[in-house]
Amino acid sequence: MSPERDTPSPQTTPKASAINGAPIPSFSLSSSDLADEDNDVVAPSFPATNSAQRASVAPTLSPRNPSIQKPLLQPAAAQLMPPPPRLAPNPRVGQGTAASLRVPTTGPLPNRGPPSSSNGSTLGVPSSGVVKPTNGRERAKVNLGPGYSPLDWATLLKSGKNLSGVTGFQRVTPSQLKAMNGRKGRPAWSSYQGKVYNISPYLPYHPGGEGELRRAAGKDGAKLFMEVHPWVNWENMMGECLVGILVSEESGGGASLEDMD
Numbered sequence: 520m521s522p523e524r525d526t527p528s529p530q531t532t533p534k535a536s537a538i539n540g541a542p543i544p545s546f547s548l549s550s551s552d553l554a555d556e557d558n559d560v561v562a563p564s565f566p567a568t569n570s571a572q573r574a575s576v577a578p579t580l581s582p583r584n585p586s587i588q589k590p591l592l593q594p595a596a597a598q599l600m601p602p603p604p605r606l607a608p609n610p611r612v613g614q615g616t617a618a619s620l621r622v623p624t625t626g627p628l629p630n631r632g633p634p635s636s637s638n639g640s641t642l643g644v645p646s647s648g649v650v651k652p653t654n655g656r657e658r659a660k661v662n663l664g665p666g667y668s669p670l671d672w673a674t675l676l677k678s679g680k681n682l683s684g685v686t687g688f689q690r691v692t693p694s695q696l697k698a699m700n701g702r703k704g705r706p707a708w709s710s711y712q713g714k715v716y717n718i719s720p721y722l723p724y725h726p727g728g729e730g731e732l733r734r735a736a737g738k739d740g741a742k743l744f745m746e747v748h749p750w751v752n753w754e755n756m757m758g759e760c761l762v763g764i765l766v767s768e769e770s771g772g773g774a775s776l777e778d779m780d
C-alpha cells in the first residue's frame with residue numbers, strides 16, 4: 520500500500536490510484552466523473568479505435584460506447600466484460616475460406632501413398648494397377664516376346680489346335696509323368712489335382728517365364744503353382760492342353776504313352 524494513495528470513500532467503488540505518482544487517466548469509474556463527461560470526449564489516440572488492444576479493454580475506455588452512459592449500478596463484472604464483438608478485421612477473411620482449407624505445403628499430403636516408389640508411379644502402386652501378394656518371393660519381371668501375350672494365348676486356346684499333343688485321353692502313371700519333363704525333345708507335362716496337362720505350348724506364353732514353368736515339368740505342379748499365384752485359374756488356362764488323368768503305377772499307362780517313348 521502506498522502512503523500517497525488517496526483515501527477512498529468506503530461507500531464508493533475503489534478507484535485506481537497512482538502507484539508512482541503518475542496521474543490517473545480521466546476515465547474514472549466514479550459517477551461524478553461520468554456526469555461531467557460529455558460525448559465529445561476525444562478518444563485516446565492509442566490504442567486505435569478499432570484495434571485489437573482496444574477491443575480487449577473494458578468498454579469504459581470508449582466514450583462512443585453507449586455502455587459508459589449507463590450508471591454504475593451495473594455489477595462490476597459487467598463493466599469489465601469486453602465490448603460486443605467488434606474485432607479487428609481478420610486478414611484471412613478477405614482471402615476466402617480456401618485459405619483456411621489450404622493444405623500445408625510441408626509434410627506428406629493425405630491419401631497420396633508413399634512419397635516415392637521405384638517404378639516412378641506417383642501414387643505408389645505398380646504401374647499395372649494390380650497389387651499382388653509376393654509370398655515373400657521376389658518376382659522375376661519377364662518380357663514376353665511379341666505374339667506371346669496372355670491375349671495371344673487365349674486366342675490360341677480358341678483356335679481349335681491340338682494343344683495336348685496326344686490323340687486321346689490318357690491314363691498317366693507317375694513314372695510316365697516323370698519322364699515327360701520337357702528334356703531330350705520330350706514334351707513337358709505337369710499334373711494338377713489329378714489331371715495331367717501338356718504345358719509345352721504354354722511355355723513361351725507364361726508371364727512368369729519359361730524357366731519358372733519348367734520347374735513343374737514332369738511332376739505335380741500344384742504346390743509351386745499355388746505358392747506363386749493361387750488366383751490364377753489353371754484349368755481355364757490349360758484346358759485345351761489336357762492329356763489325361765494321373766493313375767497309380769499299378770494301373771498302367773495308356774498305349775499312346777508307350778508310343779511316345
Ligand code: HEM
Nearest residue numbers: 658718726727731732734735740743744747748751753756
Ligand atoms: C500351367 C501352369 C501355370 C499357369 C497356367 C500359369 C500362369 C501364370 C499367369 C497367368 C501368370 C500371371 C499372373 C498375374 O499376372 O497375376 C503367371 C505368373 C507367374 N507364374 Fe505362373 N503359371 C503356371 C505355373 C507356374 C509355375 C509352376 C510357377 C513356378 C514354379 C510359376 C511361376 C510364375 C511366376 C514367378 C509368375 C510371375 C508372377 C508375377 O509377375 O508377379 N507359374 N503364371
